[in-house]
Amino acid sequence: MKLDEIRRAHGGNLDNCPVRDVLANLSGKWSSLLLIVLAERPRRFSEIRRLVFDISQRMLTQTLRELQRDGYVHRLVVPSTPPKVEYSLTPLGHSMFQPLLALIEWADQNHMAVREARDRFDAIAE
Amino acid sequence: MKLDEIRRAHGGNLDNCPVRDVLANLSGKWSSLLLIVLAERPRRFSEIRRLVFDISQRMLTQTLRELQRDGYVHRLVVPSTPPKVEYSLTPLGHSMFQPLLALIEWADQNHMAVREARDRFDAIAE
DNA sequence: CGGTATCCAATGGGATACTG
């Protein structure tokens, strides 16, 4: 794909633009972290909460709903007492997670380079 | 890389977590769009503004600064009258753009699947 | 031309309390 095609997809067609429309919902504070947890294996609500221990209950519910709405996450309710709810990645979710994982691995490997760039920038600016 | 390693990198080490620290700055409303424009070729301030025509001057300046601070973007001032400022991707920026582009292409190719998932979700919820 | 500065509205997100 050519870069100018991607760029032009944005012009004149703002709400439909894939970059804006799709990536926007992956850009939240918690989305990628929840996807990492669910890509490993299906998890229950309380399990996810323990793993991402500083997320509030409100944001966990809300972010899972958004990911479910976009078709990345499946929500399975097991009616029992107490109720169980299991979250898992859909095929679409797994498909999307492949390129996302590449970006996550880049972040992991180049974390220090970014931090050093920041320190240099801040040192000059003072 | 194993998923549980990525996940565990988050636990107990919150501010240093690469996922949070690096991806957070790529998650803004304009970051990926500006990176797409600059990955094509270097551009002047006013050029970028024309291409991403609905960005405000304030957000263009601010987002470019953040990308520059993290080491993705280089800012070259040509002192002339009128002044010229050219923005371009650094080697680190080009390196990061490879996995980002894969995600952008995924978004482009699966845009409709995501929209359909949304419609189904909204239809059930009503 | 390429910015800053200021003000304001909208959104994101945390804390707490309550519920089937």
Next chain:
DNA sequence: CAGTATCCCATTGGATACCG
């Protein structure tokens, strides 16, 4: 257990005016 509901604060981002 897995949520909702409410309130409130912090951050994001848009509009406008001004500047070297």
